[in-house]
Amino acid sequence: MDISGAVAFVTGGSGGLGSRICTLLANEGVRVAIGYHQGKDRAEAVRERIEAAGGTALTIQLNQTDPVSIESAISKVVADLGSLDIVVNNAAIASGGHSIELGDLDAFTPEIWDEMMTVNVKGPYLVARAAAAHLRASKWGRVVNIGSTLGHGDWYQDRIFAPSKAAVIPLTRFLAAALAPDVTVNCVAPGLMVETALGGGGPKPGGDNAAYDVWQERAALKSFTDIDDVASQVVYFCKSRTTTGQSIGVDAGVHFH
Template sequence: MDIAGKPALVVGGSGGLGRRLVELLAEAGADVAVGWSGGEDRAAAACEAVEKHGRRSVAVPLDLRDPASVEAGVALAAEALDGLAILMNAAGAAGGPPAGDLLAYDPETWDRISDINFRGPFLVSRAAAPHLRAARGAIVNFGSTIGHGTWGADRTFQPAKAAVSGLTRFLAASLAPDVRVNCVAPGLMENTVMSGGAPESFVSTWREAAKLKKTTSIDDVAEQALTFCRAETVTGQTLVIDGGLTFH
């Protein structure tokens, strides 16, 4: 699919990865709706970046835990951009009690993490499906290398992100042949909203564990997402990008 002239919605577009996705889509000639739930000022700045490329943009408030908010946000994006051809589910949430403490994982914590990382992409994809079908478009989900193997398996984030790969296959089968659905599963990306508060000792642990001795490049992840949008015969796939931490 040629991205130029296509309308896109980036969920989590105010974050570090989301902002890069927004910028690359605009550079490729897309109009971009910036979905946000926190960081309204960052969402506005992302919209300004799109408009500097001469493309249309709109900031779309989205509460991924509220189906009504999701339906309204998708409708706003589609109305502002005359449809949707690309959906990127880039929002994410981490946090929770200390690793290994099962009893500390209360239902509220579990629900918050899984709703944003797993249920949210389902809700947005479901709401956007009629527009994406009409455009014969593409969805790119974002999992995590934590969802593969045992790294981080004692965190709520792990099963939620692991489920995104299964969701990707489900959506790919459900929306075929009209919509292609793929997933990028990054490792730790520095300078994002999610990783911004991580101590250097935590970051260096990821770096040293990776075979390439590097954390994950935001550009590598974002560019692969656009490659999935352009590829006409790829669907249902998950690509891990983590510097060689996990061989998948």
């Protein structure tokens, strides 16, 4: 399916994965709204790269825990780019700046729980809800959520973000049922992408990182998750005519699903 000329809104578009998604969509001829919360300079750099390559992009600040901010961002996308066909719910937090030992339930306070669920689960719900009328109006609207491979298996479940990121998978099914038949909703569930903030920015030459070693050994392909594979899967879901309610893990074989 040709998606050139479409309009996409990518939350968290200034980050490692978000910027790749924005770039690949722009390469398909999609006009891209790059959503960001605090990374204005990074978002502007993504916009400049897209425009330098002949694409169309703009940056939009939003707080995805605030329904008013989300409604304003969606309205700006439509006002500036004329429509809205694709939403990619990429923005999320891994720890929220909290340092918690693995599996430490006492340190994982109700306040931290609420923060994780609000950003990682309620946020995508609010964005999809605010965009729904515009996505339906396009007659081929697409929502692609970014979950985590943690939702597909029993490993790494002691991370504090595990419940919230895993919950994106059933949220995807709910939204797919609610928005059918005019809008498809799918989820990409990555493993450890070392180029992202969650992955620590990538292995350093000669560095010793036990977490990287454990992940790589666990993976059937003895590899980390290729960030471009994840971004390409997002684009595939945008182009697919008859795929909805699905979640696909891209994790080098950490979990078979």
